Amino acid sequence: MxxxxxxxxxxxxxxxxxxxxxxxxxxxxxxxxxxxxxxEITQKKNVALAISLSGYxxxxxxxxxxxxxxxxxxxxxxxxxxxxxxxxxGVVLLNIxxxxxxxxxxxxxxxxxxxxxxxxxxxxxxxxxxFIASGLVIGGALNSPGGDIVTSLAFxxxxxxxxVLFSLLYEWLTPYSVHREIEEKNTAAxxxxxxxxxxxxIIVMKGVSGEFLSWSDNLSLLAFNVEIIFIYLIFVRFFFDxxxxxHVDLNKQISVEKNTGAGLMxxxxxxxxxxxxxxxxxx
Numbered sequence: 001m002x003x004x005x006x007x008x009x010x011x012x013x014x015x016x017x018x019x020x021x022x023x024x025x026x027x028x029x030x031x032x033x034x035x036x037x038x039x040e041i042t043q044k045k046n047v048a049l050a051i052s053l054s055g056y057x058x059x060x061x062x063x064x065x066x067x068x069x070x071x072x073x074x075x076x077x078x079x080x081x082x083x084x085x086x087x088x089x090g091v092v093l094l095n096i097x098x099x100x101x102x103x104x105x106x107x108x109x110x111x112x113x114x115x116x117x118x119x120x121x122x123x124x125x126x127x128x129x130x131f132i133a134s135g136l137v138i139g140g141a142l143n144s145p146g147g148d149i150v151t152s153l154a155f156x157x158x159x160x161x162x163x164v165l166f167s168l169l170y171e172w173l174t175p176y177s178v179h180r181e182i183e184e185k186n187t188a189a190x191x192x193x194x195x196x197x198x199x200x201x202i203i204v205m206k207g208v209s210g211e212f213l214s215w216s217d218n219l220s221l222l223a224f225n226v227e228i229i230f231i232y233l234i235f236v237r238f239f240f241d242x243x244x245x246x247h248v249d250l251n252k253q254i255s256v257e258k259n260t261g262a263g264l265m266x267x268x269x270x271x272x273x274x275x276x277x278x279x280x281x282x283x
Contacts, residue, residue, distance in 0.1 A: 013080060018064050021087040025060045028091055029053070035116050048115045048124030055128020056094070059135025063090030066139020066209065086142045089149075090135075093156055097134035100160050101127060105167045108179040122182045122190030129194030133163055133201025140205035144212050151218075155208035158219070159201075162226045166200045167193075169230060173237070176255035188254045188263030195267030196233050199274035203229040206278050229274065236273045240266055 030037050037053065040046040067086040072079050102111045106126060114120035115127065137159030141152045170193060171178050181189035207222035240250065244265065253262040 010076060013076070014068060014083065017080060017084050017087070018061075018068075021064055021084070021091065022057070022060060024088060025056070025091045025094070028095060029056060032095060034112060040116065046116065046119055048119045048121045051121065051124035052115060052127040052131070055131040056098075058128075059094050059097075059131035059138075060091065062132065062135035062139045062205075063087060063094060063142065064139070066090075066136075066141075066143040066205075070143045071145050086152075089152075090138045090142060093138045094131065094134055097130065097138075097160060098127070100164065101130040101134075104164045105130065106179065106182065109183045114183065118185070120182070120185050122185055122187045125187065125190040125194050126182060126197070129197040130163070133197050133204075134160065136198075136201040136205040137163070137208065140207070140209035143209045144218075151212050155218075155222070158222060159204045159208060162204050163197065163200055166196060166230065166233075170196055173234065174255075175251050181255055186255070186258050188258050188260045191260065191263030192254055192266040195270035196237075199233060199270045200226075200229060202271070202274045202278050229277065232273065232277055233270060236270055237266070240269050244269065 037049070040049045041053070064083075064087050067083050067090065070082070070086075106123065111123055111127060114123040138156055141155035141159065144151060144155065176189075178189055178193055182193070203225055204222070207225040208218075212218055237250070245253075245262070250262060250266070253259040254266075
């Protein structure tokens with residue numbers, strides 16, 4: 001389908017709005033960061049920070065797409081104001097999610113120290129996954145037709161609580177300390193944990209982006225979806241351990257052997273299964 005001149009101008013205006021939101025997000029992140037992003041990336045070649053920052057930009061993109069995909073009002077000016085305003089709100093919420101990650105998820109050590117001073121790639125991967133998962137949740141929360149800013153903020157909080165609960169569940173299920181392995185620069189552990197993290201974000205996005213009917217209906221449906229994905233991810237990990245790589249202890253491969261390939265496979269399989277579940281739920 002070809003764009004006519006009117007649609008082309010409309011598309012360019014929203015593309016320009018995305019670029020503006022992207023630049024604002026970059027500026028906000030640089031302002032609140034206690035280090036120079038340019039110096040770390042270009043002079044020190046800090047791969048851990050580059051991975052984290054890449055996840056941040058993917059999160060910003062997920063927010064913008066979620067806001068843009070909300071039903072149009074039919075008025076160009078009104079749509080520009082809505083998409084622009086909600087996108088900037090999304091930038092604020094995404095940076096708040098970083099604080100939640102630092103204080104409630106990877107809380108046993110300093111994320112900034114691990115990424116900036118130690119160049120810990122595992123921590124960078126987890127922080128990137130946190131940005132992506134939070135971006136999906138925020139984009140879904142701001143997309144919900146029939147809702148308003150109050151419902152969007154409430155769904156954002158619920159989504160963040162779900163991510164924190166998942167991190168606690170994952171730590172409880174694994175026979176090794178996820179925090180200790182990541183702090184010791186175990187990239188495999190960071191990858192395995194991050195895959196589940198993004199999977200939760202995908203399903204929570206599905207739950208919060210539906211039409212808002214009532215608090216009881218939407219919250220009960222969202223809680224049900226989150227409960228399903230928690231059980232589902234437990235099954236996926238068992239499936240991966242016993243069927244995909246049989247006769248091999250996945251936990252040993254990650255915690256003892258520090259097998260990045262095993263961590264990467266867990267990362268991909270978790271996301272793959274959650275994407276299938278995304279399209280099956282409420283289809």
